[in-house]
Amino acid sequence: MNACLMSPSHRRNLVSLLAAMLLCAACATTKDKGPEAPPAAKETREAPKAATTPAPQSDKAQQELSGGIASYENGTYKTAARQLQSALALGLEGSANQAKAHKYLAFIHCVGQRERQCRDEFRKALDADPAFDLSPAEAGHPTWGPVFRKLKTASNPAKK
DSSP: OOGGGSOHHHHHHHHHHHHHHHHHHHHHHHHHHOOOOOHHHHHHOOOOHHHHSOOOHHHHHHHHHHHHHHHHHTTOHHHHHHHHHHHHHTTOOSHHHHHHHHHHHHHHHHHTTOHHHHHHHHHHHHHHOTTOOOOHHHHTOTTTHHHHHHHHHHHOGGGO
C-alpha cells in the first residue's frame, strides 16, 4: 500500500510495527551470541566436537547422490553427472545406492547418445547390486530400456 495514501494513524502503526520487528530481530541475534567471556576463559574453553568434526564421508556421499538425482530431474545433466561421480568417489555406501548412482549416470549417457558408456554404467549398477532392476516406467523408455534389457538378459542367462 502506498504510504502517501495512508492515514496518519495507519502510518504511525506501520512505523511502530516495523520498529518492533527490528528490535525483536536485534534482540534475537544478541541473545544467540550470549555474554562475552573474559579473554582468559576464551583461551581455555574447548570448541564443541560437532563444530570441529567434519561430516562423515558417507553423509557427504549421500548428499551428493541426492543432489545428483535432483540435478538430473531438473535437466542439468552435466552437474548431475559430476555429483553422481562424486558420490561414488566418496565411497557411497550400500549396493542399492551405488546401483542408483550408476543408473542415473547410464540415463545421462543414453540421453547423450553414448550407448557404450550407457551400457557400462548399467553393467556397474548390476555389479553393485545383482538384483538391480528398472521400474516399469524406466524399463519402457525407448532410449535406455532396450539397452538395459539386453544387458540384464545377457548377465542372467537363466532368464533367457
